[in-house]
Amino acid sequence: MKFTLNGGTRQARDGQTVLDAARAAGVDIPAACAHEALEPYGACRLCIVEVRERGKKRWRVVTSCLYPVAEGLEVRCDTRKIRKLRAFLLELLLARSPNAPYVKELAARYGVSKTRFSRLDDDCILCGLCVRACAEVVGANAIGFSRRGIGRKVDSPYGIDHSKCIACGVCTFVCPTGAVQMEYARVMELRAQGGEHLCRYTLMGFLPDAVCSLNYECARCEIDQKYRAEAGTHPLVARALALKSGVTGKGAPRKKASRGRKPAASRAKRSSGRRRG
Amino acid sequence: MKPSDVPEIVERTLRLGEVVERLLYLDPASGRRVELEEEVPYYKKQLRLVLGDNTRIDPTDIRDYVALDGYQALRRALERMKPQAVIDAVTRAGLRGRGGGGFPAGVKWNTARRARGDRKFVLCNADEGDPGAFMDRSVCEGNPHSVIEGMIIGAYAVGAREGWIYVRNEYPLALEALALAIDQARSCGFLGERILGSGFSFDIGISRGGGAFVCGESTALMASLEGKPGEPRAKYVHTVEKGLFEMPTVLNNVETWANVPKIVLRGADWYSSIGVGDVSENPWGGSTGTKIFSLVGKVVNTGLVEVPMGTTLREIIFDIGGGVPNGKKFKAVQTGGPSGGVLPESLLDLPVDFDRLAGAGSMMGSGGMIVMDEDTCMVDVARYFIDFLKDESCGKCLPCREGLRALLEILNRIVEGKGRRGDIALLEEIAECIAETSLCALGGSAPNPVLTAIRYFRSEVEAHIRDKRCPAGVCKPLLRYRIVAEKCTGCHACFKPCPANCIAGTAKKVHVIDESTCVKCGACYDVCKFDAVAR
Ligand SMILES: Cc1cc2nc3c(=O)[nH]c(=O)nc-3n(C[C@H](O)[C@H](O)[C@H](O)COP(=O)(O)O)c2cc1C
Ligand code: SF4
Ligand code: SF4
Numbered sequence: 001m002k003f004t005l006n007g008g009t010r011q012a013r014d015g016q017t018v019l020d021a022a023r024a025a026g027v028d029i030p031a032a033c034a035h036e037a038l039e040p041y042g043a044c045r046l047c048i049v050e051v052r053e054r055g056k057k058r059w060r061v062v063t064s065c066l067y068p069v070a071e072g073l074e075v076r077c078d079t080r081k082i083r084k085l086r087a088f089l090l091e092l093l094l095a096r097s098p099n100a101p102y103v104k105e106l107a108a109r110y111g112v113s114k115t116r117f118s119r120l121d122d123d124c125i126l127c128g129l130c131v132r133a134c135a136e137v138v139g140a141n142a143i144g145f146s147r148r149g150i151g152r153k154v155d156s157p158y159g160i161d162h163s164k165c166i167a168c169g170v171c172t173f174v175c176p177t178g179a180v181q182m183e184y185a186r187v188m189e190l191r192a193q194g195g196e197h198l199c200r201y202t203l204m205g206f207l208p209d210a211v212c213s214l215n216y217e218c219a220r221c222e223i224d225q226k227y228r229a230e231a232g233t234h235p236l237v238a239r240a241l242a243l244k245s246g247v248t249g250k251g252a253p254r255k256k257a258s259r260g261r262k263p264a265a266s267r268a269k270r271s272s273g274r275r276r277g
Numbered sequence: 278m279k280p281s282d283v284p285e286i287v288e289r290t291l292r293l294g295e296v297v298e299r300l301l302y303l304d305p306a307s308g309r310r311v312e313l314e315e316e317v318p319y320y321k322k323q324l325r326l327v328l329g330d331n332t333r334i335d336p337t338d339i340r341d342y343v344a345l346d347g348y349q350a351l352r353r354a355l356e357r358m359k360p361q362a363v364i365d366a367v368t369r370a371g372l373r374g375r376g377g378g379g380f381p382a383g384v385k386w387n388t389a390r391r392a393r394g395d396r397k398f399v400l401c402n403a404d405e406g407d408p409g410a411f412m413d414r415s416v417c418e419g420n421p422h423s424v425i426e427g428m429i430i431g432a433y434a435v436g437a438r439e440g441w442i443y444v445r446n447e448y449p450l451a452l453e454a455l456a457l458a459i460d461q462a463r464s465c466g467f468l469g470e471r472i473l474g475s476g477f478s479f480d481i482g483i484s485r486g487g488g489a490f491v492c493g494e495s496t497a498l499m500a501s502l503e504g505k506p507g508e509p510r511a512k513y514v515h516t517v518e519k520g521l522f523e524m525p526t527v528l529n530n531v532e533t534w535a536n537v538p539k540i541v542l543r544g545a546d547w548y549s550s551i552g553v554g555d556v557s558e559n560p561w562g563g564s565t566g567t568k569i570f571s572l573v574g575k576v577v578n579t580g581l582v583e584v585p586m587g588t589t590l591r592e593i594i595f596d597i598g599g600g601v602p603n604g605k606k607f608k609a610v611q612t613g614g615p616s617g618g619v620l621p622e623s624l625l626d627l628p629v630d631f632d633r634l635a636g637a638g639s640m641m642g643s644g645g646m647i648v649m650d651e652d653t654c655m656v657d658v659a660r661y662f663i664d665f666l667k668d669e670s671c672g673k674c675l676p677c678r679e680g681l682r683a684l685l686e687i688l689n690r691i692v693e694g695k696g697r698r699g700d701i702a703l704l705e706e707i708a709e710c711i712a713e714t715s716l717c718a719l720g721g722s723a724p725n726p727v728l729t730a731i732r733y734f735r736s737e738v739e740a741h742i743r744d745k746r747c748p749a750g751v752c753k754p755l756l757r758y759r760i761v762a763e764k765c766t767g768c769h770a771c772f773k774p775c776p777a778n779c780i781a782g783t784a785k786k787v788h789v790i791d792e793s794t795c796v797k798c799g800a801c802y803d804v805c806k807f808d809a810v811a812r
């Protein structure tokens with residue numbers, strides 16, 4: 001499929017998003033809530049571009065992480081309008097998380113270093129990567145969003161129930177700002193409980209029934225080191241990526257991925273029963 | 278009328294055929310008594326196509342609805358029309374969505390009919406989240422079968438077998454009325470397998486709303502129906518093609534559905550003759566049929582008003598609504614719910630239709646109409662709506678969540694007398710970013726109250742910022758009460774009402790307000806007969 005990007009003709013695969021196609025062509029678009037292992041989400045709005053569909057007159061501002069490339073689509077990534085809107089979005093983001101190095105660097109990259117609005121000092125940018133990773137990659141759904149509007153935050157059920165969390169650490173791994181505390185909280189909880197716990201790599205579905213012998217001091221555990229080193233990224237992310245790229249054609253990846261996810265979630269259930277008993 | 282009036286009515290009206298003059302409706306505008314309901318100014322200019330039957334039928338008994346030609350449109354569609362003919366009729370009638378966007382229903386149905394999917398759905402949006410709006414509630418409670426019949430016809434047209442009505446949880450009566458109506462329709466063969474002996478089968482379920490304003494947004498509503506959090510998702514692939522459970526889905530508003538049987542029964546030409554514009558070639562070419570408005574605020578007659586599209590604001594507010602009470606001056610009307618715009622007196626002759634309202638920076642929305650008088654401060658109004666929207670935003674996307682916070686911050690400092698030079702431009706800049714980049718239409722329309730306040734009431738906004746003055750006398754931090762010595766007669770009337778005891782003065786002497794202890798309640802201002810209290 002052919003489309004134009006900043007004036008030049010490019011190729012894209014059927015079903016590819018503008019963001020993916022642009023990145024494949026080496027064009028940089030900031031995208032704080034997109035992750036190649038996860039479904040697009042459209043929350044940060046930083047990935048905006050202008051598009052014009054074939055046969056249409058009007059240019060529209062759209063989010064490239066969600067917008068599918070179509071034959072003859074024209075895309076402009078760096079117009080004055082986009083630069084202005086993006087700078088403004090970054091200014092708002094900077095007001096929310098003025099102390100997060102990730103946010104400061106991202107804003108600086110696009111020329112934004114100050115904000116005219118009062119600061120919130122919350123490091124969580126609500127990109128939802130953690131929540132979606134926990135649901136899509138792990139299948140545990142241990143964290144979600146609570147409250148609406150400006151009060152929205154990442155939370156475990158009722159703010160206290162960590163029982164669905166398998167301490168896999170994907171949320172911590174994907175969080176761009178280090179705001180999510182779930183893995184840490186769960187590990188501390190397990191350590192405090194003492195007794196016998198399944199290894200988190202068993203809960204993730206990588207290792208047949210193994211019991212943790214180090215009281216969840218994963219950093220000292222060679223199993224942990226081994227899987228991380230082998231994957232070169234978080235092992236669950238690696239697995240999700242492999243599942244995604246392993247299947248071709250539209251619609252199929254989602255189904256496969258969900259089948260792939262099952263073990264972790266169902267094991268989590270089994271094991272939590274066992275832990276309590 | 279009171280129970281004690283009954284004997285007189287029986288005696289004089291029922292027995293002797295006389296009119297009991299003293300019980301007639303007294304028109305506050307003309308001071309005259311009115312004999313016939315149609316002659317009451319409130320009803321005279323209305324055309325109650327959708328609401329009309331509410332007073333004539335018992336919503337708990339399907340026979341009432343059937344007696345008034347109910348389900349005749351369905352019979353006609355099933356027996357004499359191909360699905361495409363139904364779609365064409367709705368398109369030619371020019372029916373546009375009553376829930377907000379004004380999207381032509383026929384066009385939507387046509388796309389859904391053509392879209393491929395194993396299952397197709399028709400949905401009814403009865404979430405009605407606008408504060409102060411209750412038109413959909415009134416239709417669901419008063420005439421539930423009109424909505425159900427509309428949905429069955431729509432399902433037949435697009436080829437759907439399943440329908441859902443998404444009802445706001447705070448509407449227990451509507452839930453009850455709809456559930457009962459669905460049961461009755463099913464037992465009469467209007468719903469279920471092989472409807473009216475045709476090959477077409479369809480059924481409807483009811484779902485309780487998620488309880489948030491944003492759940493009325495189409496994609497959030499569908500997420501909520503799927504059992505997920507009621508949050509909007511981006512829809513570059515439209516929900517008509519991939520909606521509920523990724524299947525082709527038609528979502529229409531209660532009032533939109535209730536219009537469908539009328540169109541099928543009385544014809545597209547009849548329907549398109551009501552309203553404004555020409556929809557024969559282009560379904561966006563006009564606004565046809567009627568629209569129900571919820572007329573509230575500083576207006577004599579409040580309530581639901583149904584008028585032909587194209588009726589002017591002046592007719593609605595003054596002829597039907599009876600104007601502004603207490604001899605106050607009209608200042609503005611807000612249309613379209615919390616994210617609509619405020620329109621000034623100079624636009625009173627604007628015909629109310631989808632495109633004119635949008636052109637004026639407001640919108641039809643679901644039909645909210647709030648009238649404001651001269652005692653209303655437009656900055657305060659904008660601040661109020663942004664505050665509402667900030668809490669109702671789902672918080673998913675950055676511009677809506679953080680942008681509304683920023684807007685509110687600026688508006689707050691303006692009403693507190695801390696506005697800065699350049700704040701108007703800053704408000705406009707934030708507004709543009711929110712409207713351009715938000716994920717759903719909540720953010721897309723949220724800046725309207727601010728933008729229209731700037732567009733139509735700029736000098737009032739400037740007075741707040743530059744002169745630290747609130748011309749309408751609403752923003753307390755900006756008010757200063759003083760007594761004008763030349764005007765004060767020393768009548769002492771203001772002395773007592775002051776709750777802060779900050780007025781000094783004895784009879785026949787000029788009084789003085791101690792501004793340092795004044796709580797700015799305005800009691801002295803209201804009580805002074807000589808206009809000696811200035812603010
Ligand atoms: C924030 C928000 C709230 C909405 N609330 C409602 C609502 O309460 N009722 C409704 O019918 N439409 C509501 N809508 C409009 C719906 O998204 C949708 O456009 C409509 O239900 C489609 O039906 P129609 O074409 O018949 O109007 C809302 C839209 C937004 C953005
Ligand atoms: S550590 Fe817990 S919360 Fe975080 S992704 Fe893993 S299961 Fe989910
Ligand atoms: S905790 Fe981190 S990953 Fe989760 S939403 Fe916040 S910033 Fe994103």
Ligand code: FES
Nearest residue numbers: 031033042045065
């Ligand atoms: S990356 Fe597209 S909206 Fe965040």
